[in-house]
Amino acid sequence: MQEAMRIRHQRFKLLALIAIFALPVIAAWVMVQWRIGIPEQRTAHGELAPDVPQLAQWPLVELTDSLDEGDWVLAFDCSVACAENADRWWRLHRALGREAPRVTRLRIGGAGETLPGELLPGEIGAQWLDVPDWQAPGQVWLLDPRGQVVLTYGREVGERDVMDDLSHLLRMNPDRRSVPERNGDTR
Template sequence: MTDARIVRSRLKLLALFAVFALPMAMAWGMVEWRLGIPDERTAHGELHPDLPRLADWPLSRVAKDGADDWLMAFDCTNDCAASADRWWRVHRALGRDAHRVSRLRIGEGGGKTLPGEAIATWHEMPTWREPGTLWILDPDGRPVLSYGEGVAASNVLEDIERLLKLNPERPLARLHDE
């Protein structure tokens, strides 16, 4: 064998090692030195890990359409009909994923109940409650995000769509509910 062929064979072997070793070295560097990992938030809502689960909220009764449903719970203080309509429109904008989300109106509010909406009332006002807040709760009843009164509906819709995409529906979930 000539020296040129040996050098070429060794270069090919080194290139093959590099193809497999470089991604691992880059991943290790990203983990160790936090290089290339975004620090910015992607959700529009506020995270509140200290909020209690839905079962521990001082509410009269809570009903969801399905056991695996996410829940949009909103505290209705002023202009209940308008905020109920606003969140109903966000719910409808989910399209084919709308069956994965239930809505809960908290407060008296008057007016008619919109389709797919349940109503509950506070037994006592919790200290963490802020009037006009919308909470997104996971299927286990843990609060994931909360939004203040002036949030844009498009931001809420975007966050819910992202949550539903990152948490896909079980393959036979629809049949299980029926």
């Protein structure tokens, strides 16, 4: 009798151990199969724009090579309310804090003085040669360090939405230029 109780107890412990490891796998399978408990929310506020070419292929009068390699680019069309838009994106750039040096603002069109951290190349600045069909007045593009458009925003976008997306992208993509510092390598 004692021996049968011990064997039954050992079997129960084995089944409990199997259940501990099998239940999360079964629960995950059920969630995926029947779409139960999977969040449907969006994390990016901007729109993906796969039809927008890389920055080097944009039809600009004066496209600059003075962009720092490894910088993210916040390009904005300044053909409408340029002073307000330039100030708006300058304030967002300042709000990035210690991550601000990783971002360059590129103003396309408009006139006026450049604000700190803004790139307005050449004497006349970056101007559209011919307006592409993917461009709209006041539009904003967020480009990765390779010049590929990551997200695009309409004129009515809130600064907070762009800030959330940009902060998230900067956090998820650490600056490769500072990696040797983090690892203690001083070469």
